[in-house]
Amino acid sequence: MTYAAMETQASPLRLGLIGSPNSGKTTLFNALTGLRAKVGNYPGVTVERREGSLDLSGRPAVVMDLPGTYSLDPISPDEAVVCRVIAGEIQGVSAPDALVVVADACSLERSLLLIAQVLIEERPTCLVLTMMDELAARGGSLDIQRLEDALGIPIVPVVGHRGLGIRQLRECLTAPETWSQPPVLPPSDRSALSAWVDSVMTACHAQKPARHAIT
Numbered sequence: 001m002t003y004a005a006m007e008t009q010a011s012p013l014r015l016g017l018i019g020s021p022n023s024g025k026t027t028l029f030n031a032l033t034g035l036r037a038k039v040g041n042y043p044g045v046t047v048e049r050r051e052g053s054l055d056l057s058g059r060p061a062v063v064m065d066l067p068g069t070y071s072l073d074p075i076s077p078d079e080a081v082v083c084r085v086i087a088g089e090i091q092g093v094s095a096p097d098a099l100v101v102v103a104d105a106c107s108l109e110r111s112l113l114l115i116a117q118v119l120i121e122e123r124p125t126c127l128v129l130t131m132m133d134e135l136a137a138r139g140g141s142l143d144i145q146r147l148e149d150a151l152g153i154p155i156v157p158v159v160g161h162r163g164l165g166i167r168q169l170r171e172c173l174t175a176p177e178t179w180s181q182p183p184v185l186p187p188s189d190r191s192a193l194s195a196w197v198d199s200v201m202t203a204c205h206a207q208k209p210a211r212h213a214i215t
Contacts, residue, residue, distance in 0.1 A: 012053075013061040015173060016096030018082060018118060020111060021068035024130030025102040026050075028158065029065040031166050037065075043092055047081045056174040064096055070110075072117040086121065098124035098176035105135040105157070106209050108142065112197045115151065116186035124176040126154045128169060133159045140209030147204035152182030 019025040029037070033052025042049045050065035066085060067078035074080040081090070088095030101118050103111035108129070118125055135141065148155045156172050158165030172179075186196050 013056070013059060013098070013173075013176070014064065014094055014096045015054075015061055015176070016064045016066050016086065016099050017102055018066045018086075018099055018114070019068065019102030020070050020104075020114065023068070023102045023104050023111070024158075025068065026065055027161055028102055028128060028130065028169075029063060031163060032170070033063055042081050042085075042090060045077060045081060047078050049093075054170075054173075056170060059174060061173065069114065071114055072121075086123075096123075098126070098173075098179070100126055100128055100173070102128045102130060104131045105129040105142065106131050106138065106140060108206060109197060109201055109208070112200055113193060116193055116196060119151070119153070119182055119186055120188055122181075122185070124179045124181075126156065126172055126176070126179055127151065129155060129157045130159070132157045132165075133162070135209050138209030140207050142204045142206040144204070147200070147206075150200045150203040152180055152184075154179050 017025050017029055029050065029052065033054055037050060037052035040049050041047060047067055052063050052065075054061040054063050064085070066082045069079040069082045071079070072083055072086075074083050084090050085093055086095060086099070099118055099121070101111075101115055103115065115127065129144070144155055144157055154172055156165055156169045158169060187193055
């Protein structure tokens with residue numbers, strides 16, 4: 001299927017996967033879409049574009065594997081593309097209807113800046129926590145229900161390379177219009193974000209994992 005065909009289908013749900021490099025985002029994309037993916041470049045730039053079709057209990061969807069980014073304050077062409085896609089500013093590329101933030105559970109604190117910026121967009125958002133097995137293996141932990149309460153959005157833990165949590169994620173993705181939303185948005189002021197990050201980490205009783213041993 002071509003990108004043009006995807007764009008002209010009868011209103012497929014468009015889901016944007018957003019996360020930092022090495023967050024497990026592309027592994028998750030592959031687990032969701034299998035071989036039903038197309039790879040090319042975004043118009044006018046050499047930034048890779050990856051999209052795949054997905055059937056969600058009879059509801060057609062297109063999953064967009066957005067370029068890896070650490071924040072929505074772009075400092076690279078890849079990050080600029082992410083911001084433009086979300087804003088619907090790239091010709092021929094429809095903006096996502098909902099955003100799926102992918103974060104490595106072992107480095108949740110570093111991901112909270114991006115999570116905060118995405119929540120400020122006030123678009124249906126869920127959080128997928130990857131590397132849950134590694135978090136436990138390295139002695140870390142967090143309370144997912146408390147994290148969900150602190151952020152105000154649905155959270156799905158997965159182990160992408162083993163397929164764990166994928167069925168639950170597909171169920172969640174079926175109806176983003178029903179996802180909960182934060183009662184209070186994170187602060188947009190960078191100087192206040194540090195305190196917000198600390199409050200979220202405290203609320204979910206996060207215990208940081210041990211560092212990888214250097215051999």
